Amino acid sequence: MKKTILITGGAGFIGSHVVRLMVTKYPDYRIINLDALTYAGNLENLRDIEDRPNYTFIKGDITDEKALHQLFETYRPDGVIHLAAESHVDRSISDPLSFIRTNIIGTVNLLNAARDLWGSDLNGKRFYHISTDEVYGSLGSTGYFTEETAYDPRSPYSASKASSDHMVRAWYHTYKLPVVISNCSNNYGPNQFPEKLIPLAINNIRNKKPIPVYGKGDNIRDWLYVEDHANAIDLIFHTGKIGETYNIGGNNEWTNIALIRKLCQIMDKALNRKPGESEKLITFVKDRAGHDKRYAIDSSKLMNELGWKPSLQFEEGLEKTVNWYLNNEEWLNNIISGDYAKYYAQQY
Ligand code: NAD
Ligand code: DAU
DSSP: OOOOOETTTTTTHHHHHHHHHHHHHHSEEEEEEEOOTTTOOGGGGGGGGGGOOOOEEEOOOOHHHHHHHHHHHHHHOOEEEEEEOOOOHHHHOOHHHHHHHIIIIIIIHHHHHHHHHHHHTTOEEEEEEEEEGGGGGEEEEOOOOTTTTTOOOSSHHHHHHHHHHHHHHHHHHOOOEEEEEEEEEEEESTTTTTSSSSHHHHHHHHOOOOOOEEEEEEOOOEEEHHHHHHHHHHHHHHHTTOEEEEEEEOOOOHHHHHHHHHHHHHHHTTTTTTTTTGGGEEEEEEOTTOOOOOOBOOOHHHHHHHHOOOOOOHHHHOOOOOHHHHHHHHHHHHHHTTTTTHHHHHHO
16 A cells, blocks of 8 residues: 655755655655745755655645644645754754744644544554754763663753653653654754754855854764665664664764864865865854753664664765765855845854
């Protein structure tokens, strides 16, 4: 039987890679992409697959409870892969309420819509919630986040994602909704909105503008290429155990300053600049409020139980990413010519 899968947030960074993977790998599935097209949603991310017969885009907001119930009645999805969210920590500091609305209330609306449609007919049904390692808080210089690590979110963004994870588990225990959750580390790659560290730095380096590094640049993140995350999502959606959580990470920790220096070297080469030229743009700025020190993920459950592993070495992934942005300057220029300039001016 043909399955219908509803993907939320499919016009965003990670969502667009997940939509492309599902549409091309599973021609028998009907893929519905529901996205509100906020500042972060961009249909350009999906131009190459938008005419596929198994793909439908619907502009809609997950905070609109009535519209969501209607959509579930009309399309009757068998599965949900839920990525729609407000995703940027700095924006959550200046506007926490929009994170509460989308990340918490929006998630509950989706859970209710799935529960009400599926009732007790749960055969082949699955609600997959995509979450973040930030729910676990901040690590010291040693240790890793595992699936058993206690939640300790510290930013409005991570607190809203932690809350949504709790809601998803509550719907599993209370209503027997067949859920699965994954918590992933920092993604990078094509189509990432240039408010996030790597594309922001790429954009500033190409324009010879200062690269803002928060604090001393000694905060640590664990970076994963976005297509490796999309592959993990495919695997977990199809083979993950109901009720379980899987951590996804790159086993690839970098201080922000070391990462920016590496990026500068790659950009110098790509732009035929003298070695060391881009590094001169590094500028230390005021630290992020409540800045989490270190994230590091232990993905051994996902690797051992479901057989996932990341495919790309970091340097290779960074080079691919830089090349993508330099070859898609129109994509970048379209974004930075809009509201982005206002956001950037308030931020830095
Ligand atoms: P993104 O900001 O690039 O995209 C979010 C998408 O959701 C956009 O297309 C936006 O239009 C849509 N959206 C926002 N509010 C909506 C609403 N109310 N209704 C419908 N659509 C709405 O985000 P991303 O970086 O691709 O992250 C996707 C998911 O993965 C999020 O849930 C995020 O928490 C999670 N995640 C992200 C990372 C990362 O490094 N980017 C890591 C781990 C987990
Ligand atoms: O860990 C997963 C999370 O990774 C996701 O859940 C979030 O959606 C995603 O945005 C990302 O959060 P971070 O806050 O880690 O990503 P960001 O790219 O904003 O910042 C990465 C690091 O770089 C962080 O330590 C802050 C720092 N930074 C960021 C920006 C934008 C700077 O030093 N300068 C900057 O200009």
